[in-house]
Amino acid sequence: xxxxxxxxxxxLKPATPHQFHFWTATDTAIGIGAIxxxxxxxxxxxxxxxxxxxxEGFAYSDLATPLHDVVGAEGDPTRAEEAPTARQQIRYxxxxxxxxxxxxxxxxVPLGQVYVADDVDVAQALRMDxxxxxxxxxxxxxxxxxxAGREAPVYLDADFLLGPEAAHLNISGVSGxxxxxxxxxxxxxxxxxxxxxxxxxxxxxxxxxxxPDLCFLDQPGDLTDxxxxxxxxxxxxxxxxxxxxxxxxxxxxxxxxxxxxxxxxLVGDVEPLTWGLQEVVDFAEVLLNRDDIDAKxxxxxxxxxxxxxxxxxxxxxxxxxRVQTFAxxxxxxxxxxxxxxxxxGGRSDTWRTxxxxxxxxxxxxxxxxxxxxxxxxxxxGPSSDLPWKGFEDRTVYVIDIANVDPLGQDLVFARxxxxxxxxxxxxxxxxxxxxxxxxxxxxYAPGDGPETYVKKMLLDISERGRYLGxxxxxxxxxxxxxxxxxxxxxxxxxFGRMDMDELATPGYQVLTPATKSKLATxxxxxxxxxxxxxxQPIFVRFPKPPVLRGRDGVERFPPGADVPFEDAVVRxxxxxxxxxxxxxxKDLIADREPDDVRRxxxxxxxxxxxxxxxxxxxxxxxxxxxxxxxxREHHAVPxxxxxxxxxx
Amino acid sequence: MTWWRALIDAxxxxxxxxxxxxxxxxxxxxxxxxxxxxxxxxxxxxxxxSPIPPAxxxxxxxxxxxxxxxxxxxxxxxxxxxxxxxxxxxxxxxHTTFERSRAFAIAPLDRMSPALRQALEQSAADIEAVAGxxxxxxxxxxxxxxxxVRRGRARIERDxxxxxMNDIGxxxxxxxxxxxxxxxxxxxxxxxxxxxxxxxxxxxxxxGLERALTLPAGHRTSVFAVRGGHTRTEVYxxxxxxxxxxxxxxxxxxxxxxxxxxxxxxxRASELSRWLWAERAPLATPATRWDRLLYPLHHxxxxxxxxxxxxxxxxxxxxxxxxxxxS
Numbered sequence: 009x010x011x012x013x014x015x016x017x018x019x020l021k022p023a024t025p026h027q028f029h030f031w032t033a034t035d036t037a038i039g040i041g042a043i044x045x046x047x048x049x050x051x052x053x054x055x056x057x058x059x060x061x062x063x064e065g066f067a068y069s070d071l072a073t074p075l076h077d078v079v080g081a082e083g084d085p086t087r088a089e090e091a092p093t094a095r096q097q098i099r100y101x102x103x104x105x106x107x108x109x110x111x112x113x114x115x116x117v118p119l120g121q122v123y124v125a126d127d128v129d130v131a132q133a134l135r136m137d138x139x140x141x142x143x144x145x146x147x148x149x150x151x152x153x154x155x156a157g158r159e160a161p162v163y164l165d166a167d168f169l170l171g172p173e174a175a176h177l178n179i180s181g182v183s184g185x186x187x188x189x190x191x192x193x194x195x196x197x198x199x200x201x202x203x204x205x206x207x208x209x210x211x212x213x214x215x216x217x218x219x220p221d222l223c224f225l226d227q228p229g230d231l232t233d234x235x236x237x238x239x240x241x242x243x244x245x246x247x248x249x250x251x252x253x254x255x256x257x258x259x260x261x262x263x264x265x266x267x268x269x270x271x272x273x274l275v276g277d278v279e280p281l282t283w284g285l286q287e288v289v290d291f292a293e294v295l296l297n298r299d300d301i302d303a304k305x306x307x308x309x310x311x312x313x314x315x316x317x318x319x320x321x322x323x324x325x326x327x328x329x330r331v332q333t334f335a336x337x338x339x340x341x342x343x344x345x346x347x348x349x350x351x352x353g354g355r356s357d358t359w360r361t362x363x364x365x366x367x368x369x370x371x372x373x374x375x376x377x378x379x380x381x382x383x384x385x386x387x388x389g390p391s392s393d394l395p396w397k398g399f400e401d402r403t404v405y406v407i408d409i410a411n412v413d414p415l416g417q418d419l420v421f422a423r424x425x426x427x428x429x430x431x432x433x434x435x436x437x438x439x440x441x442x443x444x445x446x447x448x449x450x451x452y453a454p455g456d457g458p459e460t461y462v463k464k465m466l467l468d469i470s471e472r473g474r475y476l477g478x479x480x481x482x483x484x485x486x487x488x489x490x491x492x493x494x495x496x497x498x499x500x501x502x503f504g505r506m507d508m509d510e511l512a513t514p515g516y517q518v519l520t521p522a523t524k525s526k527l528a529t530x531x532x533x534x535x536x537x538x539x540x541x542x543x544q545p546i547f548v549r550f551p552k553p554p555v556l557r558g559r560d561g562v563e564r565f566p567p568g569a570d571v572p573f574e575d576a577v578v579r580x581x582x583x584x585x586x587x588x589x590x591x592x593x594k595d596l597i598a599d600r601e602p603d604d605v606r607r608x609x610x611x612x613x614x615x616x617x618x619x620x621x622x623x624x625x626x627x628x629x630x631x632x633x634x635x636x637x638x639x640r641e642h643h644a645v646p647x648x649x650x651x652x653x654x655x656x
Numbered sequence: 657m658t659w660w661r662a663l664i665d666a667x668x669x670x671x672x673x674x675x676x677x678x679x680x681x682x683x684x685x686x687x688x689x690x691x692x693x694x695x696x697x698x699x700x701x702x703x704x705x706s707p708i709p710p711a712x713x714x715x716x717x718x719x720x721x722x723x724x725x726x727x728x729x730x731x732x733x734x735x736x737x738x739x740x741x742x743x744x745x746x747x748x749x750x751h752t753t754f755e756r757s758r759a760f761a762i763a764p765l766d767r768m769s770p771a772l773r774q775a776l777e778q779s780a781a782d783i784e785a786v787a788g789x790x791x792x793x794x795x796x797x798x799x800x801x802x803x804x805v806r807r808g809r810a811r812i813e814r815d816x817x818x819x820x821m822n823d824i825g826x827x828x829x830x831x832x833x834x835x836x837x838x839x840x841x842x843x844x845x846x847x848x849x850x851x852x853x854x855x856x857x858x859x860x861x862x863x864g865l866e867r868a869l870t871l872p873a874g875h876r877t878s879v880f881a882v883r884g885g886h887t888r889t890e891v892y893x894x895x896x897x898x899x900x901x902x903x904x905x906x907x908x909x910x911x912x913x914x915x916x917x918x919x920x921x922x923x924r925a926s927e928l929s930r931w932l933w934a935e936r937a938p939l940a941t942p943a944t945r946w947d948r949l950l951y952p953l954h955h956x957x958x959x960x961x962x963x964x965x966x967x968x969x970x971x972x973x974x975x976x977x978x979x980x981x982x983s
Contacts, residue, residue: 077938
């Protein structure tokens with residue numbers, strides 16, 4: 009291999025153990041981000057080898073002052089080109105040390121020859137050899153190092169990406185370049201292809217919070233030959249995810265799905281996501297804003313949760329309640345308020361030590377959610393949920409909450425992540441590790457703003473999730489605006505094209521101006537990676553994800569229009585059992601109350617009987633009895649930061 | 657270990673210092689006008705056509721020397737001379753085509769003590785013995801040393817020029833820093849030019865001299881034949897002003913060009929002058945004589961400097977001779 013440069017050091021710019029300078033020919037393949045190796049003559053008897061990544065570049069000539077160029081051209085810029093001899097010039101590079109061998113004693117970089125790193129060198133330089141060539145390899149391809157005309161795979165260590173050593177990934181980049189979502193989609197494909205068997209089973213939960221971004225992960229996208237070549241080089245199948253489960257809440261009508269994946273060919277794969285009172289009350293804190301969080305409200309919610317829900321409860325005014333739905337809860341509140349007004353003659357403003365104002369506030373918050381998130385939260389009836397005890401290996405669970413009220417998004421997010429944490433703690437989820445992909449971290453875990461339940465939960469995942477196998481893949485446009493602990497706990501940091509204003513913030517001070525400049529102009533498909541094994545940021549290219557992009561998906565599979573109530577019921581039943589005849593269903597639900605039909609439909613979804621139509625007919629006959637909740641052990645997840653220790 | 661270190665270890669006293677600048681010998685030499693009947697001024701600075709030949713090589717040399725040991729009052733000198741030819745490619749970048757150097761000792765061997773002479777002869781591979789009659793006159797001795805070094809430089813420059821002349825292409829020119837006439841073969845070559853920056857020797861007198869020394873920028877004088885004196889081979893010559901001398905001095909930006917003694921040189925004097933005038937850019941800064949130094953020749957010199965032995969890379973010591981203090 010021919011040397012492409014030579015290390016030079018002066019008193020003003022010496023070589024150190026962490027940085028060195030070298031020059032190359034004017035015409036060179038080296039650029040910012042290139043990995044080089046220092047070796048050969050000048051490195052001493054021990055044959056010290058140093059790997060570095062180019063972080064800065066300079067070019068200058070022997071021109072003493074710009075004024076001399078003006079004089080030489082007689083003040084005419086066009087004449088500057090007429091100079092017959094090119095000034096002696098230099099390409100002078102600064103490189104940050106990635107690795108030295110031997111590593112001890114750590115010494116300044118020798119003034120040796122500089123070579124372009126080959127594939128083996130790249131593995132050495134990035135310390136990938138330790139997890140790539142071990143008996144139990146844990147390498148996950150993240151992309152190809154393509155500087156200096158090379159194409160070397162770059163791997164992340166699964167132990168540091170998905171735990172337990174370190175975990176979490178944070179990706180930043182400007183919007184509109186499809187970099188963040190694409191990178192995560194590719195990385196998930198890579199994880200599914202390379203997650204080591206000895207580490208168990210892995211799944212991913214992705215929250216679709218924008219348009220159709222993640223709605224077509226099971227559909228093949230258009231790949232170029234170059235993309236396929238990269239997939240081949242990275243040993244990742246260039247095909248869409250084999251197992252994708254999509255969940256979306258229903259619309260306000262309770263039967264049509266609230267998602268953009270409603271094309272007739274695809275809508276059958278979408279599972280409804282609906283929750284009842286019990287699921288909401290467990291996460292009532294999510295619904296309360298900062299002003300609402302007080303000990304009184306908290307105590308009253310706990311009271312409802314422990315004493316009222318799912319139990320026979322005497323309101324003290326002569327009525328016994330069994331609260332299982334929002335409708336039941338509304339009746340209870342009405343009974344209490346009427347009781348206070350009529351029985352007590354309006355003279356008392358407390359009930360069971362709870363002030364009427366506190367009760368009214370809690371009632372408003374709880375009942376409001378069933379209005380604002382109608383379709384996700386059912387006012388009356390059982391729920392349709394994720395398979396909390398049956399997550400499948402290498403499966404992507406997409407929860408489409410793009411069209412849900414922000415409060416409902418928070419609720420979904422909080423409950424899903426909390427349930428994942430709960431199930432992983434019990435080892436009952438069905439998989440050993442779950443990647444949770446959350447876009448728009450700016451919104452969910454901002455660096456400033458109120459301490460919301462969602463933010464506290466993201467902090468909790470960031471700081472403790474790696475022990476459980478709960479891994480956060482977060483994405484945002486402005487990393488500087490995300491909570492420091494969420495970003496700081498991400499073992500792997502990924503950067504797409506960045507805004508210059510963002511790069512001017514203190515979090516990027518460690519980067520050289522040249523690296524910042526490269527980040528500000530990064531093309532689609534190129535990323536800068538920071539990983540615990542890499543002592544310096546590395547630029548890689550990744551192929552386009554093998555799935556249909558959201559906006560391509562809605563073009564290829566245009567969303568279907570909402571279907572009439574009867575047809576929507578038929579569609580859902582047929583999805584569960586293809587033997588179901590539409591006319592039979594329509595006959596059954598004719599002249600029935602829509603709420604009764606919805607309840608029956610929910611019961612069928614929950615039970616999933618062998619004979620769908622028969623069971624539907626059976627439960628439609630009478631008011632559907634909700635799930636026997638009184639037998640259900642209360643598994644509410646304790647607040648991460650209890651609002652108050654004061655008992656109600 | 658260097659040979660003079662061996663010499664010092666054997667008992668010689670360490671020394672230091674030297675001189676590097678070359679100056680054309682001061683004299684008046686006769687010249688015959690070969691272009692017109694009276695020395696005239698010809699304008700060359702116009703931008704018509706492309707006067708720069710497609711291929712050109714540039715030859716320059718350096719010399720370095722330093723007194724490195726004393727044997728009594730005998731000064732023993734370490735000397736280094738080098739020369740290189742660098743060819744300019746189509747992109748204007750220079751590449752070395754020929755290069756030669758010589759590192760040698762200069763000493764009056766017959767005046768040295770037997771032990772130190774033996775040490776010198778055993779450790780130095782190349783020794784230039786000089787006469788010892790000036791040993792007791794140190795200043796004149798050093799002038800003789802300097803002349804010896806200069807001759808050594810001239811010798812390798814001449815050899816290199818002859819070698820380069822055999823190699824250059826049919827349209828290629830060789831521009832030499834200094835006299836063209838050192839080598840008859842080179843002096844007679846149709847595409848060789850000498851560029852002289854020092855004007856110790858005067859070839860003109862009276863009105864002609866006045867016109868030459870007050871030549872406006874972008875002009876040349878008529879061509880004259882240089883005869884006798886310091887030149888072995890007759891050449892044609894003319895003056896060319898690169899930069900305005902007004903506000904500076906009479907020699908500011910003034911070059912004397914040498915070409916073969918042939919009618920074609922007279923015919924092409926303006927064309928060649930226009931080429932050399934175009935070589936003003938880029939400026940040969942930070943060289944102090946940038947007004948007369950063509951950048952490619954400066955470039956060759958810089959190249960040679962970087963390759964010179966480290967202990968001779970610095971110029972003559974001009975700093976204080978106070979004892980050096982520890983820092």
